[in-house]
Amino acid sequence: MTDVKELIQAKVKCIGAKREALMPILQAIVEEKNYLNEEDMIQVAEALDLSTADVYGTATFYTFLDTVPRGKYVIRVCKTISCHMAGKDEIVDTLKDLLKVDLGETTPDKNFTLMQANCMGWCHKGPVMLVNDDIYTELTKDKVIKIIHDYMGS
Amino acid sequence: MGKFEVNLKINNIPVTVEEGTTILDAAKKLNFRIPTLCHHSDLCVAGNCRVCVVEQKGAKALPAACATPVSEGMDISTNSAQVRTARRHVIELLLSEHRSECTSCYKNGKCELQDLANEYRVNETTFMKLVENKGYTIDDFSPSIIKDDSKCIRCQRCVRTCTEMQSVSALAVVNKGEHQKIATFMNKPMHSVVCTNCGQCVTHCPTGALIEKNYIDQVWDVINNPELHVVVQTAPAVRIGLGESLDLSPGNRVTGKMVSALRRLGFDSVLDTDFTADLTILEEGTELLTRLKKALVDKDTETALPMTTSCSPGWVKFIEHKYPELLPNVSTCKSPQQMFGALAKTFYAQKKGLKAEKVVSISIMPCTAKKYEANRPEMRDSGFQDVDYVLTTRELAMMIRQAGIEFASLPNEKYDSIMGDSSGAAVIFGATGGVMEAALRTAYEIVTGREVPFENLDILPVRGLEGVKEAKVLIENVKPEWGFLEGAELSCAIAHGLANAKILMDKVKSGEMSYHFIEIMACPGGCLGGGGQPIPVNNEIREARMKAIYEEDSSLKIRKSHENPEVIALYEQFLGEPLGHKSHELLHTHYTGRKKY
Numbered sequence: 001m002t003d004v005k006e007l008i009q010a011k012v013k014c015i016g017a018k019r020e021a022l023m024p025i026l027q028a029i030v031e032e033k034n035y036l037n038e039e040d041m042i043q044v045a046e047a048l049d050l051s052t053a054d055v056y057g058t059a060t061f062y063t064f065l066d067t068v069p070r071g072k073y074v075i076r077v078c079k080t081i082s083c084h085m086a087g088k089d090e091i092v093d094t095l096k097d098l099l100k101v102d103l104g105e106t107t108p109d110k111n112f113t114l115m116q117a118n119c120m121g122w123c124h125k126g127p128v129m130l131v132n133d134d135i136y137t138e139l140t141k142d143k144v145i146k147i148i149h150d151y152m153g154s
Numbered sequence: 155m156g157k158f159e160v161n162l163k164i165n166n167i168p169v170t171v172e173e174g175t176t177i178l179d180a181a182k183k184l185n186f187r188i189p190t191l192c193h194h195s196d197l198c199v200a201g202n203c204r205v206c207v208v209e210q211k212g213a214k215a216l217p218a219a220c221a222t223p224v225s226e227g228m229d230i231s232t233n234s235a236q237v238r239t240a241r242r243h244v245i246e247l248l249l250s251e252h253r254s255e256c257t258s259c260y261k262n263g264k265c266e267l268q269d270l271a272n273e274y275r276v277n278e279t280t281f282m283k284l285v286e287n288k289g290y291t292i293d294d295f296s297p298s299i300i301k302d303d304s305k306c307i308r309c310q311r312c313v314r315t316c317t318e319m320q321s322v323s324a325l326a327v328v329n330k331g332e333h334q335k336i337a338t339f340m341n342k343p344m345h346s347v348v349c350t351n352c353g354q355c356v357t358h359c360p361t362g363a364l365i366e367k368n369y370i371d372q373v374w375d376v377i378n379n380p381e382l383h384v385v386v387q388t389a390p391a392v393r394i395g396l397g398e399s400l401d402l403s404p405g406n407r408v409t410g411k412m413v414s415a416l417r418r419l420g421f422d423s424v425l426d427t428d429f430t431a432d433l434t435i436l437e438e439g440t441e442l443l444t445r446l447k448k449a450l451v452d453k454d455t456e457t458a459l460p461m462t463t464s465c466s467p468g469w470v471k472f473i474e475h476k477y478p479e480l481l482p483n484v485s486t487c488k489s490p491q492q493m494f495g496a497l498a499k500t501f502y503a504q505k506k507g508l509k510a511e512k513v514v515s516i517s518i519m520p521c522t523a524k525k526y527e528a529n530r531p532e533m534r535d536s537g538f539q540d541v542d543y544v545l546t547t548r549e550l551a552m553m554i555r556q557a558g559i560e561f562a563s564l565p566n567e568k569y570d571s572i573m574g575d576s577s578g579a580a581v582i583f584g585a586t587g588g589v590m591e592a593a594l595r596t597a598y599e600i601v602t603g604r605e606v607p608f609e610n611l612d613i614l615p616v617r618g619l620e621g622v623k624e625a626k627v628l629i630e631n632v633k634p635e636w637g638f639l640e641g642a643e644l645s646c647a648i649a650h651g652l653a654n655a656k657i658l659m660d661k662v663k664s665g666e667m668s669y670h671f672i673e674i675m676a677c678p679g680g681c682l683g684g685g686g687q688p689i690p691v692n693n694e695i696r697e698a699r700m701k702a703i704y705e706e707d708s709s710l711k712i713r714k715s716h717e718n719p720e721v722i723a724l725y726e727q728f729l730g731e732p733l734g735h736k737s738h739e740l741l742h743t744h745y746t747g748r749k750k751y
Contacts, residue, residue, distance in 0.1 A: 051323030052339035
């Protein structure tokens with residue numbers, strides 16, 4: 001278990017405890033443990049002397065700052081118009097079928113979370129998806145099955 | 155260096171204003187009203203509701219008047235066909251996400267969105283209704299405030315109020331886009347987060363999304379029960395605010411009419427919180443002098459100075475959360491409301507030959523935090539809940555309307571006895587600096603035997619709307635028993651609005667400033683600008699109410715708390731002496747440190 005308090009202290013040491021430190025600290029926690037829980041946000045509020053509501057407001061604004069537990073691999077399929085027209089619905093259906101989860105859900109083994117996201121700037125190579133920080137482009141049903149099987153095997 | 159002037163035309167009328175003026179204010183100068191929702195003169199500009207859009211010749215988009223500064227040669231139209239259509243669509247879009255059950259809404263007739271919907275003759279079918287599809291929460295767990303998301307238009311006035319004016323930030327904008335809403339930390343109920351119940355969000359909400367929890371029906375029930383003896387107390391600031399909710403202009407003193415109205419509503423005894431405000435001065439003044447003696451003469455290191463006031467329950471909850479280490483500095487005196495409650499079911503009941511369990515005590519307060527205060531577990535020293543129901547000034551106005559009483563033509567009547575007498579020092583509790591002024595009028599006289607050295611007893615340095623005020627009073631030629639104070643300079647500070655309280659207390663905590671006595675009121679302007687006072691509120695209205703408070707003070711014969719004859723009698727017949735055994739039992743309390751974040 002990561003000690004979030006230590007992580008925050010280390011961050012504060014190098015970037016300070018002003019309000020502008022909020023985003024980097026939240027990002028660091030999410031990078032470390034995938035999501036922010038209530039206790040984490042209270043500790044951030046305390047370290048920066050912000051209100052907890054303020055921290056929560058910031059965390060819930062950004063898609064990549066999760067406030068509920070996510071799987072080891074977070075899959076985000078682009079839902080914006082170019083990817084939509086290039087067939088993202090089939091990709092989403094394939095993933096739902098493979099993982100037996102609906103959008104926004106996490107597999108019982110906590111390995112995969114399936115979500116949609118806004119444009120990732122790969123419109124020319126849609127449909128695309130992100131798995132954690134890795135982008136996969138020009139997806140087809142078969143490609144998706146192979147990618148997910150690779151993650152399942154790893 | 156003077157500011158540059160800017161020339162522009164609004165609706166073809168030329169006008170010259172200072173650089174930096176918004177289109178909204180420039181139009182106001184020409185007596186053109188532009189509708190607003192997210193704009194409030196107390197708060198920073200948000201520009202998010204778009205209802206104030208105007209047409210600017212040569213510009214592609216319609217600028218928001220509240221957020222756009224004027225520029226040279228601007229040609230603005232505030233009422234073109236395009237502007238009217240755009241505004242109507244903005245209102246219709248807001249309504250598509252608003253649960254418009256106006257007839258049953260608590261804010262019916264007092265809602266800014268409803269007013270605009272009426273003014274722009276909107277069509278509620280232009281856009282699809284989204285409220286039921288989106289789901290919403292109504293949080294009515296708090297004894298003070300109800301938060302109803304289905305009425306919220308996300309103008310964020312409450313968020314700005316809670317942050318800018320109060321430094322609390324209990325409310326924030328959470329989520330994004332269509333999911334955006336105003337919420338507390340983790341969407342918890344208001345009563346369980348760091349919220350002071352001050353109700354400033356309520357007085358700044360344009361719709362019914364944030365309202366006080368009302369106890370009107372419960373109060374009618376006890377009034378209508380012949381078995382019960384219902385006493386009512388009225389806080390200092392109610393008498394100068396109530397008129398505004400009953401069609402009078404701000405700054406009207408309606409003390410006598412309010413007493414008449416309460417009698418006609420059926421209260422068995424109409425009494426005054428001002429009576430216990432005077433009592434508070436004797437207890438708190440004595441406490442301050444005792445603390446000074448302990449610290450200066452006995453060199454007692456455990457005596458905490460500066461001492462802060464404890465009348466404002468918003469402030470008390472704020473310090474419990476934010477500076478728990480400074481709780482020993484808070485006066486142990488209960489607030490006047492709670493002193494009254496404790497005495498109503500003991501002293502008053504005994505004097506009137508009533509059984510305490512048959513006495514119901516109601517208070518009329520300019521405050522929503524008082525509702526929470528009355529529900530504190532510590533506030534049961536009479537053996538019962540000391541104050542049963544707390545109504546805001548607005549709720550009283552509503553009861554007066556319900557009863558069909560034509561308020562403006564009521565005769566002026568006087569308070570009942572006992573616990574109805576008061577002094578001018580008690581009335582000024584309703585304004586920022588008032589408790590300080592009242593305390594100085596009494597403490598100075600106790601120590602020196604002479605009146606406080608200010609013309610007409612008016613201690614002007616502690617008055618006014620400046621955020622943090624300071625005053626120093628030199629104490630000379632003291633009575634022998636107060637010899638240790640000879641030549642001492644009593645150093646005082648006053649803050650109103652919790653953002654100012656935070657500025658002041660941070661300086662006290664860091665040791666940057668040192669004082670003997672600090673007065674803090676949670677609401678801007680003090681109780682006269684309280685969260686239970688009539689809506690709308692702004693600095694102009696606060697000034698008018700403040701003027702009325704000081705006029706009321708000047709109009710009274712007795713202007714010093716220690717000269718209140720009923721208070722003197724209370725000590726003789728019941729309490730003994732200030733800070734005596736009985737006082738400790740009934741009039742003093744303790745505080746609880748709470749979570750800071």
